[in-house]
Amino acid sequence: DDLSIRLKDPKQWVSPTGDDANLRHSALKQITTENVGKLVIDWQFSTGVLRGHEGAPLVIHNVQIPEQTATDKNGKSFVTRKAFTTDVMYLHTPFPNTVYALDLKDPDHKIIWKYQPEQDAQVVAIMCCDSVNRGLAYGDGKIFLAQADTTLVAFDAGAGAIGGPKRNEPLWSVKNGDPSKGHTSTAAPHVFKDKVLVGIAGGEFGVRGHITAYDVKTGKLLWRGYSTGPDAETLIDPEKTTHLGKPVGKDSGINTWEGEQWRTGGGTTWGWYSYDPELNLVYYGSGNPSTWNPSQRPGDNRWSMTIWARDLDTGKVKWVYQMTPHDEWDYDGVNEMILADQTIGGVKRKALVHFDRNGFAYTLDRVSGELLVAEKFDPAVNWAAKVDMDKNSKTYGRPLVVDKYSTQHNGEDVNTEGVCPAALGVKDQQPASYDAATDLFLVPTNHVCMDYEPFRLSYTAGQPYVGATLEMFPADRDKGDMHTGAFIAWDAKAGKIVWSNKEAFSVWSGALSTDGGVTFYGTLEGYLKAVDTKTGKELFKHKTPSGVIGNVISYETSGKQYVAVLSGVGGWAGIGLAAGLSKSNEGLGAVGNYASLANYTALGGVLTVFSLPN
Numbered sequence: 001d002d003l004s005i006r007l008k009d010p011k012q013w014v015s016p017t018g019d020d021a022n023l024r025h026s027a028l029k030q031i032t033t034e035n036v037g038k039l040v041i042d043w044q045f046s047t048g049v050l051r052g053h054e055g056a057p058l059v060i061h062n063v064q065i066p067e068q069t070a071t072d073k074n075g076k077s078f079v080t081r082k083a084f085t086t087d088v089m090y091l092h093t094p095f096p097n098t099v100y101a102l103d104l105k106d107p108d109h110k111i112i113w114k115y116q117p118e119q120d121a122q123v124v125a126i127m128c129c130d131s132v133n134r135g136l137a138y139g140d141g142k143i144f145l146a147q148a149d150t151t152l153v154a155f156d157a158g159a160g161a162i163g164g165p166k167r168n169e170p171l172w173s174v175k176n177g178d179p180s181k182g183h184t185s186t187a188a189p190h191v192f193k194d195k196v197l198v199g200i201a202g203g204e205f206g207v208r209g210h211i212t213a214y215d216v217k218t219g220k221l222l223w224r225g226y227s228t229g230p231d232a233e234t235l236i237d238p239e240k241t242t243h244l245g246k247p248v249g250k251d252s253g254i255n256t257w258e259g260e261q262w263r264t265g266g267g268t269t270w271g272w273y274s275y276d277p278e279l280n281l282v283y284y285g286s287g288n289p290s291t292w293n294p295s296q297r298p299g300d301n302r303w304s305m306t307i308w309a310r311d312l313d314t315g316k317v318k319w320v321y322q323m324t325p326h327d328e329w330d331y332d333g334v335n336e337m338i339l340a341d342q343t344i345g346g347v348k349r350k351a352l353v354h355f356d357r358n359g360f361a362y363t364l365d366r367v368s369g370e371l372l373v374a375e376k377f378d379p380a381v382n383w384a385a386k387v388d389m390d391k392n393s394k395t396y397g398r399p400l401v402v403d404k405y406s407t408q409h410n411g412e413d414v415n416t417e418g419v420c421p422a423a424l425g426v427k428d429q430q431p432a433s434y435d436a437a438t439d440l441f442l443v444p445t446n447h448v449c450m451d452y453e454p455f456r457l458s459y460t461a462g463q464p465y466v467g468a469t470l471e472m473f474p475a476d477r478d479k480g481d482m483h484t485g486a487f488i489a490w491d492a493k494a495g496k497i498v499w500s501n502k503e504a505f506s507v508w509s510g511a512l513s514t515d516g517g518v519t520f521y522g523t524l525e526g527y528l529k530a531v532d533t534k535t536g537k538e539l540f541k542h543k544t545p546s547g548v549i550g551n552v553i554s555y556e557t558s559g560k561q562y563v564a565v566l567s568g569v570g571g572w573a574g575i576g577l578a579a580g581l582s583k584s585n586e587g588l589g590a591v592g593n594y595a596s597l598a599n600y601t602a603l604g605g606v607l608t609v610f611s612l613p614n
């Protein structure tokens with residue numbers, strides 16, 4: 001069908017993650033290690049919005065743009081634009097979530113249509129980590145947007161918002177949550193076959209996480225699977241759903257919590273989703289248990305901090321793997337699941353590779369959920385000695401927590417110093433890419449530690465339910481080294497770093513590897529960088545107008561390859577600049593650690609598109 005044909009075409013960028021497997025790899029190869037140094041700016045576009053610009057645009061070829069008409073004062077209709085077919089870029093912004101459809105074949109990159117949602121600006125106050133949005137989805141000839149206020153809207157890709165019954169109205173829209181209870185939306189929707197999947201954010205407000213499948217044609221809710229609660233609502237089968245090869249048993253989403261705490265227990269789903277069409281399974285991760293104060297919620301807090309495999313058609317859970325049982329550090333498990341086959345111990349596996357906030361990179365068998373590799377991807381990680389890989393051990397599959405970095409003891413809060421990584425992890429939402437030619441994963445990382453002080457609080461719907469005060473700092477501060485990031489290449493079979501490039505700041509931008517042997521990423525100071533995928537050698541850099549927290553993409557139109565990235569500093573790392581905060585422990589503890597970013601860049605959303613000179 002239309003979607004699967006487009007997904008195979010490297011000239012388009014059809015899914016927010018590049019493809020269903022979340023590889024974020026482009027098979028285009030006009031731009032190579034030899035010529036990437038010659039890249040120049042081809043065109044730029046200001047989004048008109050100031051705060052953090054995450055995600056990336058979509059590129060869809062051969063979109064039919066319908067005729068446009070208007071009526072004069074006598075009621076006579078005339079044509080203002082003839083119907084035409086062109087390649088279109090769909091660009092989104094953070095709140096207010098404006099959507100632009102830009103004509104890629106027009107020399108002026110004219111705006112074909114624009115959508116400006118009407119949303120209550122109050123929603124920005126309940127977004128934990130800047131008013132970000134991670135992008136749009138395409139399917140069934142439609143563009144899907146998950147607005148900050150949790151409204152999911154669908155447009156005709158060609159006609160846009162004016163395709164609806166009234167001007168600036170979508171084809172259909174549904175409410176996926178309720179901001180008055182702390183629900184927001186920051187994740188990109190994902191279309192798999194005939195369904196559009198959306199998650200929910202609000203783990204810092206005690207929101208009970210869920211993932212929901214809607215019919216692409218009508219917006220009808222088809223299934224919803226919660227992260228916590230009774231089996232009927234998690235869609236877990238106590239006998240058939242497995243955790244590390246064993247059935248999970250009855251109501252596992254309730255009985256690892258005290259009383260009714262699972263109702264406000266978090267496990268939100270604000271990351272990326274992937275899909276294996278052969279297995280018909282959807283993969284994603286759930287976030288932190290609420291509150292951040294661990295002594296207030298005894299138990300493993302299942303299924304927060306978990307990798308999920310659900311059947312696309314029914315939502316039923318095939319397997320789960322909880323990475324950080326009873327989280328004490330806010331290590332949300334939502335980062336992308338990369339579906340890339342790996343040969344481990346001589347056996348070819350349908351693998352899933354995941355770089356978790358907790359600092360471990362996991363390789364699992366995505367058919368069965370078997371744990372194959374779990375190793376630290378930053379040497380600074382100290383909260384756990386290792387993940388227990390002994391299948392006969394009682395603690396099999398669990399991180400072995402180092403007592404001194406536990407933020408509670410005997411049910412009491414402990415002010416804990418020097419925990420690595422910080423709450424924003426060795427990697428946050430910024431997605432990695434996978435290059436099959438070198439069998440390397442290219443990973444944007446943080447190199448940050450924290451002091452974590454839990455405090456007691458009670459739940460009030462729609463109010464912050466954080467329960468800890470943090471302060472973050474560079475992992476090597478004691479050695480006088482203030483860098484807070486690195487861009488690394490990872491071997492997921494051995495669980496080893498192959499090369500690592502130090503970065504002054506956390507790399508909060510998504511990577512793109514290409515068949516030209518070049519890998520791209522952005523930096524918080526504002527650079528777009530290109531490195532040799534094999535060696536990490538820097539081949540190109542260009543400073544864009546603002547810090548980059550967007551994800552790099554590549555596309556081809558009229559026979560030419562382009563590389564595009566959004567700049568616009570913000571997100572959790574850039575929250576000091578984005579929200580104008582200055583106290584070091586503001587912005588959930590991130591402000592102080594990134595204060596010097598103000599010496600390099602300032603706010604403003606701009607898309608920059610690069611190409612080789614003619």
Ligand SMILES: O=C(O)c1cc(C(=O)O)c2c(n1)C(=O)C(=O)c1cc(C(=O)O)[nH]c1-2
Pocket residue numbers: 054128129130132185186187200201202203204268269270287288332423424428429570571572573
């Ligand atoms: O628990 C949640 O629901 C939730 C939501 C979000 C979000 O929606 O952006 C983030 C986080 N948690 C979070 O823990 C986090 O580190 C984070 C970073 C960012 C960002 O965009 O830079 N968002 C979020």
